[in-house]
Amino acid sequence: MTQVKEESFEITQLTPGMSGVDVEPGEDLVEWDDLFRYKVPIGFSYVVKPIDFFSAYLQYLQEGVGGCVSDDGGTQTNETVDANNATVNDVVLLPAVMTAGDALYIGYRHPFNLTVVKYSTRGDGVGTVTWEYWNGTAWVALLGVVDGTSNFSAAAGTYNISWAIPADWAKTTVLGFNFYWVRGRVSAVTGAGTAATLGDQIWIYTVASEVRAIDRVRVQVRDASEEGRRTIFGPLQYAQIKDFQDITKFAHPDIEREIVLPEDHWLVIEVRSTAGVIDASDCYFKLSCKRIRHTLFEEKLPLPGKEKRVEEFKRKHKIWASR
Numbered sequence: 001m002t003q004v005k006e007e008s009f010e011i012t013q014l015t016p017g018m019s020g021v022d023v024e025p026g027e028d029l030v031e032w033d034d035l036f037r038y039k040v041p042i043g044f045s046y047v048v049k050p051i052d053f054f055s056a057y058l059q060y061l062q063e064g065v066g067g068c069v070s071d072d073g074g075t076q077t078n079e080t081v082d083a084n085n086a087t088v089n090d091v092v093l094l095p096a097v098m099t100a101g102d103a104l105y106i107g108y109r110h111p112f113n114l115t116v117v118k119y120s121t122r123g124d125g126v127g128t129v130t131w132e133y134w135n136g137t138a139w140v141a142l143l144g145v146v147d148g149t150s151n152f153s154a155a156a157g158t159y160n161i162s163w164a165i166p167a168d169w170a171k172t173t174v175l176g177f178n179f180y181w182v183r184g185r186v187s188a189v190t191g192a193g194t195a196a197t198l199g200d201q202i203w204i205y206t207v208a209s210e211v212r213a214i215d216r217v218r219v220q221v222r223d224a225s226e227e228g229r230r231t232i233f234g235p236l237q238y239a240q241i242k243d244f245q246d247i248t249k250f251a252h253p254d255i256e257r258e259i260v261l262p263e264d265h266w267l268v269i270e271v272r273s274t275a276g277v278i279d280a281s282d283c284y285f286k287l288s289c290k291r292i293r294h295t296l297f298e299e300k301l302p303l304p305g306k307e308k309r310v311e312e313f314k315r316k317h318k319i320w321a322s323r
Contacts, residue, residue, distance in 0.1 A: 009046070009291035011267065013284055017041060020280030022061060025110050025273040032218070035280055036269040046261040047290040053250035054219055054233045056269070056285035058211045060276035065115070065202050067107035067177035073099055076175050083202040088120050091199035094152055094186070098125035098193055102186040107179030108204045110276055111169050114162040115182070116203040117149060122156050125193030129184045131163060136170035142182065152184075152197045160205075204276075213239035215274055219287065221259060222266040232259055235272070 013020060013036055023033040035058075040046060068083035069076050072095040082090040083106075093104050106115050129151040132139040143166070148159030163182070171178055218234030232253045253259070261267060269285060271278055 005293040007291055007293075009289055011038065011046070011287045011289060013280075020283070022280050023271050023273055023278040025276070032216075032270045032272050034268050035271045035278060035283065036285065038267045040261050040263050040265050040267070042263050043294050044263055045292045045294070046267070047258050047292065048221075048232060048253055048255070048261070048287070049258045049290070050253060050255055052288040053252055054285070054287045055250045056217055056238075057283065058215070058217070058238060058271065059279050059282045060205075060211055060273075061279035061282075062203060062205050063277070065106055065204055066109050066179045067105070067174065067181070068202060069105040069107075069175045069177070070095070071101075071103040071105065071183075073102065076105075078175055080177075083199070086201050088200050089198040091119075091202065092196055093117070093119060093199045094123055094125055094129075094197040096123065096125075096194055096196040098123075098127050098186055098189050098191075100127075100186055100189055103183045105174050105181050105183045106202060106204075107174060107177055107181040109179055111165050111180050111274075112204050112276055113165045114160055114205045116158060116160055116205055117199055118158040118201045119149075119152075119197060119199040120156050121196070121198040122152065122154070123193050123195045123197035124191070125189070125195075125197070126153065126191035127151065127186050128188040130187040131161065131182055131184050133166055133169050133180075133182050134172040135166065135168045136172075139183065139185070142166065211238050211271075211273065211276075211278060213237060215278075216272040218270050219253075220266075220268045220270060221261055222268060224264040224266075226266060230259070 015038060018036055018038045020036045021034065023035050025031070064084035065080065068079040068091065070079050070092040072092070077092065079091045095102055129147070131142045131145045131147065133142050142163040144162075144164035146160070146162045148154065148161060169180055171180055174181055215238045216235045217238055218231050218236065220229050220231050222229045232255055233251055234254070236251050267287075
């Protein structure tokens with residue numbers, strides 16, 4: 001005999017058996033990758049109906065730089081190891097005697113729009129630092145720059161430097177490292193100074209760490225072999241699904257009638273990132289559905305001769321013979 005129990009349910013990143021993996025953007029920024037995967041366990045099935053909903057909150061990974069290079073009058077020094085540890089005053093941000101053309105290069109394997117710089121020693125040079133990127137042909141000024149260091153003239157501390165991600169940003173090689181680079185170049189000097197500005201650590205972030213509104217998300221159901229696939233949500237712009245509070249903003253599935261996920265089938269949350277690594281450990285989602293539990297058991301019937309009571313017992317407990 002099989003007992004069937006149906007209940008309202010929400011599948012989330014915390015559902016037992018759910019696995020997640022960080023997602024990096026592809027080189028062409030259009031690749032889809034699995035962020036979360038869930039295989040329906042034996043004895044269960046899930047039903048997704050047109051009235052069900054999906055929402056998600058996704059964040060980029062915040063990590064160290066891929067490369068860091070200081071340029072003092074054309075002499076470049078690899079600062080990458082020092083920029084990725086907390087040792088005080090081991091990264092040259094600006095040299096002791098500032099000259100036009102001195103620069104600090106910060107590189108990462110994907111486009112990024114914010115770096116965080118911590119420094120403990122502010123030098124005494126005075127000048128203008130222009131933040132630039134490589135467009136495939138030349139170094140050009142970034143747009144929308146907000147420099148919390150004020151040309152590294154601010155008192156020792158931790159500061160954000162942010163900008164708008166350029167559409168034509170291209171990788172280039174600096175001191176043997178092939179990354180997406182930005183550089184803070186000394187474009188004007190009003191006081192050369194005699195003491196260097198020395199940093200402690202540099203991080204790659206994205207503004208507010210939340211993924212870009214234009215990044216895409218979709219939900220797929222797949223058969224056991226994963227060759228049979230159907231997208232039931234999306235592709236959706238991230239901005240459409242990130243609100244967990246207002247149910248009118250949740251996404252509803254692109255289906256006309258209910259979809260059943262039997263045991264051994266897959267539910268997969270896919271994403272397409274354009275600006276950084278999406279951190280699975282700091283992402284959240286929920287998908288409403290019905291969960292059905294199928295339990296095989298030996299039926300204990302009432303005493304013989306009580307046919308009416310038997311039928312009532314079956315109806316009450318929703319028992320169907322497995323024939």
